[in-house]
Amino acid sequence: MRIAKFAILFLLLNISFAKDIINNSFITEYEYGAMLYENPRGIGCNKCHDRGDKSVVIAKYKDKKNETKTLKAPPINKVSYEKFVDVLTTKRGSSNIMPSYFLTDDEIKSIYFYIKNLKK
DSSP: OHHHHHHHHHHHHHHHHHHHHHHSOSSOHHHHHHHHHHOSSSSOTHHHHTTSSSOEEEEEEEOTTSOEEEEEEOOOTTSOHHHHHHHHHSOOOTTOOSOOOOOOHHHHHHHHHHHHTOOO
């Protein structure tokens, strides 16, 4: 009887310890989000959005009327999560400059967490 109680206690402790290992990851959500923000699928969000807190000029060009146009990436740190997901998951035509990254839900959440908690 005493051995059975000890075995049950030992088993419960091991399950608890294993659960802690599973819930703790090698890097934090912030670090994972930073990694994805800088290079999710070949080109990072930071290339166009910089730190995400202001509009960034991507290019200036002349249109057919020889008028100077400016292509800007908008700030993204104040965007709602719903809008953020919508922009990242909507298929785009050739007229939209935002690339498709085919991110998983977890990757999108991590990037959003990163830009919302970006350290100054």
